[in-house]
Amino acid sequence: MNLAVNVAGITLKNPVMPASGTFGSGKEFSEFLDLNRLGAVVTKGVASVSWSGNPPPRCTETASGMLNSVGLQNPGVESFIRNDLEFLKNFNTNIIVNVCGHSISEYIDVVTALRDTPVHMLELNISCPNVAEGGMSFGTDCHMVEKVVSRVKKHCRQPLIVKLSPNVTDICEIAKAAESAGADALSMINTLLGMKIDVKRRNFSLAKKVGGLSGAAIKPIAVRMVYQVRRAVKLPIIGMGGIMTGEDAIEFLMAGATAVAIGTASFHTPTACIDVLDGIEVFMRRYNVPDVNDFGRMLESN
Amino acid sequence: MKMIVSEVIANDEIKSGFFNLLLKLSDNKLSDNLKPIPGQFVNLYFDTDMPLPRPISVCDFEDGVLRLVYQIVGKGTNLLSMKKPGEPLRLTYFLGNGFDITRAHGKILIVGGGIGVAPLFFLAKMMAGNNLEITVALGFASSGKIILAGEFEKLCNTYIATDDGSFGYKGNILDFIRSKNHFTDCHFIFACGPRPMLRALAESTSNSSYFKKPSSVQLSMEEHIACGIGACLCCPVAANENGNIIYRRVCADGPVFQADSLIWGGAS
Numbered sequence: 001m002n003l004a005v006n007v008a009g010i011t012l013k014n015p016v017m018p019a020s021g022t023f024g025s026g027k028e029f030s031e032f033l034d035l036n037r038l039g040a041v042v043t044k045g046v047a048s049v050s051w052s053g054n055p056p057p058r059c060t061e062t063a064s065g066m067l068n069s070v071g072l073q074n075p076g077v078e079s080f081i082r083n084d085l086e087f088l089k090n091f092n093t094n095i096i097v098n099v100c101g102h103s104i105s106e107y108i109d110v111v112t113a114l115r116d117t118p119v120h121m122l123e124l125n126i127s128c129p130n131v132a133e134g135g136m137s138f139g140t141d142c143h144m145v146e147k148v149v150s151r152v153k154k155h156c157r158q159p160l161i162v163k164l165s166p167n168v169t170d171i172c173e174i175a176k177a178a179e180s181a182g183a184d185a186l187s188m189i190n191t192l193l194g195m196k197i198d199v200k201r202r203n204f205s206l207a208k209k210v211g212g213l214s215g216a217a218i219k220p221i222a223v224r225m226v227y228q229v230r231r232a233v234k235l236p237i238i239g240m241g242g243i244m245t246g247e248d249a250i251e252f253l254m255a256g257a258t259a260v261a262i263g264t265a266s267f268h269t270p271t272a273c274i275d276v277l278d279g280i281e282v283f284m285r286r287y288n289v290p291d292v293n294d295f296g297r298m299l300e301s302n
Numbered sequence: 303m304k305m306i307v308s309e310v311i312a313n314d315e316i317k318s319g320f321f322n323l324l325l326k327l328s329d330n331k332l333s334d335n336l337k338p339i340p341g342q343f344v345n346l347y348f349d350t351d352m353p354l355p356r357p358i359s360v361c362d363f364e365d366g367v368l369r370l371v372y373q374i375v376g377k378g379t380n381l382l383s384m385k386k387p388g389e390p391l392r393l394t395y396f397l398g399n400g401f402d403i404t405r406a407h408g409k410i411l412i413v414g415g416g417i418g419v420a421p422l423f424f425l426a427k428m429m430a431g432n433n434l435e436i437t438v439a440l441g442f443a444s445s446g447k448i449i450l451a452g453e454f455e456k457l458c459n460t461y462i463a464t465d466d467g468s469f470g471y472k473g474n475i476l477d478f479i480r481s482k483n484h485f486t487d488c489h490f491i492f493a494c495g496p497r498p499m500l501r502a503l504a505e506s507t508s509n510s511s512y513f514k515k516p517s518s519v520q521l522s523m524e525e526h527i528a529c530g531i532g533a534c535l536c537c538p539v540a541a542n543e544n545g546n547i548i549y550r551r552v553c554a555d556g557p558v559f560q561a562d563s564l565i566w567g568g569a570s
């Protein structure tokens with residue numbers, strides 16, 4: 001049985017990895033699961049300098065999901081290299097660093113600082129607030145995506161994954177812009193913008209008022225978008241959004257993802273990444289699927 | 303940190319809306335370093351339609367049996383109240399940084415408000431009998447919401463206040479404390495309860511309006527959590543670090559913080 005997949009020239013021993021921001025840099029979760037078993041570890045967003053993040057409350061539960069407005073709190077790339085990478089490099093897995101910035105030059109500072117480190121891939125989080133454009137996300141405009149990806153790509157030593165925001169009119173247009181700008185892979189989807197109001201307190205549930213929706217509630221949207229983007233571009237896709245079980249993951253693989261990421265599920269079960277991996281294996285054994293890459297060719301009326 | 307499926311031994315309503323839950327941590331090979339520290343908590347997990355765990359403090363722990371006391375406030379705690387003896391309940395334990403009682407000496411004051419008294423019971427129990435002069439001051443909305451008072455009384459000197467005066471002192475617990483001279487020279491203060499209570503306590507210990515400088519004031523804080531194990535940064539508390547505001551994690555850096563490290567902001 002083959003579980004290995006290839007994403008932009010990097011071999012992952014299996015297609016399962018945590019989704020950025022839900023797994024820290026793996027240290028806490030390593031008390032519950034063996035990081036060596038993961039196809040990759042994807043870190044939280046890392047910026048050129050420390051970001052303090054948004055005021056609390058930063059999260060709230062919703063029907064089969066949650067909203068978060070962490071605001072990319074992180075200690076900055078230097079501290080990340082000194083502490084988080086120092087920890088992660090001891091494991092036999094691929095390290096993918098999620099890169100954030102308020103401007104193109106901040107993104108470049110991060111990927112430059114990571115050039116000579118044991119990082120295997122970079123994931124560009126283009127859902128960050130673009131300071132020059134009044135805080136609007138980089139990822140919602142094709143020209144902006146093309147500009148940020150092409151400029152950052154020139155400074156990358158590792159393959160560059162571009163993480164797509166679903167908060168757009170046509171995600172295929174954004175995917176094409178990323179592809180033509182030189183992205184090596186895509187990951188999708190980031191959270192959907194949402195809001196919750198606490199009617200008893202007569203207030204917003206999150207201090208920021210709005211936050212990103214994730215969890216099982218968003219899975220049908222994510223699967224649909226992966227399927228559409230699969231047909232629009234050639235790049236390998238890391239699919240995510242509401243994966244809770246092995247069968248959920250297989251849905252993404254059938255829709256056209258090469259690998260999958262597990263986010264909110266890790267909050268519900270700290271061993272979720274491994275449970276999903278085990279679930280994929282059980283499915284493959286039960287239904288006689290010799291190679292995990294076969295799922296992408298299985299949809300009958302493709 | 304560890305995850306297990308525990309077994310419900312008992313789940314009884316002790317006052318209207320308040321429950322006493324006993325859980326057998328089926329893993330009976332609990333080594334010493336897996337014993338809880340007062341102030342630590344567990345995450346309780348439900349079905350996937352409720353993806354986030356519910357954090358509940360250790361109220362007591364003995365012979366592999368964990369005691370939790372909780373109040374029904376919403377969906378999760380309501381579901382919890384329907385658990386029957388023998389049913390499984392998945393949890394992760396023991397989480398967070400508890401109260402630091404290693405240096406506790408002299409006159410000690412434990413201040414609790416509402417459901418916040420639950421973790422303080424384990425704290426009082428671990429400190430009682432160590433030649434410490436411990437006083438417990440607990441505030442509740444009304445006599446119908448008083449919990450654990452009788453058990454605290456068996457351990458140490460206990461005072462009760464109710465907002466409506468239906469039992470004990472009439473008023474909030476800080477007014478009660480300030481009405482006595484006895485507590486001004488407390489060395490160690492430990493507290494858990496509603497944010498306005500903790501804030502008022504922090505302020506009256508820092509500006510010496512009532513308390514002379516105690517050596518340590520430790521407050522157990524509450525914030526919504528997502529992972530509950532320190533990874534996601536969803537549970538921040540504003541703290542002061544060398545003059546800069548930084549966000550620290552309730553679930554991993556806390557829930558217990560030194561009062562003088564906290565920043566309270568505008569609204570409480």
Ligand SMILES: Cc1cc2nc3c(=O)[nH]c(=O)nc-3n(C[C@H](O)[C@H](O)[C@H](O)COP(=O)(O)OP(=O)(O)OC[C@H]3O[C@@H](n4cnc5c(N)ncnc54)[C@H](O)[C@@H]3O)c2cc1C
Nearest residue numbers: 061356357358359372373376377378379420524525526557
């Ligand atoms: C460290 C810590 C220890 C706690 N110890 C206890 C305890 O010993 N006994 C007890 O009764 N309660 C305790 N709480 C509060 C308890 O976690 C909440 O009452 C509970 O999560 C509410 O869940 P719900 O589904 O019933 O409410 P809902 O309002 O339906 O919950 C919706 C969401 O908001 C979160 N939430 C709601 N209220 C709170 C709150 N006050 N604090 C944190 N998250 C909240 C829930 O976890 C859930 O994610 C503690 C909280 C923390 C942070």
Ligand SMILES: Cc1cc2nc3c(=O)[nH]c(=O)nc-3n(C[C@H](O)[C@H](O)[C@H](O)COP(=O)(O)O)c2cc1C
Nearest residue numbers: 019020021045068125189190214215241242263264
């Ligand atoms: C608390 C939290 C923090 C997140 N932080 C980041 C981040 O730093 N960078 C990023 O690209 N995506 C971040 N995400 C988005 C996730 O990586 C993922 O795209 C999204 O949650 C959908 O997957 P899920 O439904 O499995 O959680 C975050 C999500 C959550 C819930």
Ligand code: FES
Nearest residue numbers: 528530534535553
């Ligand atoms: S809830 Fe995730 S860090 Fe505290």
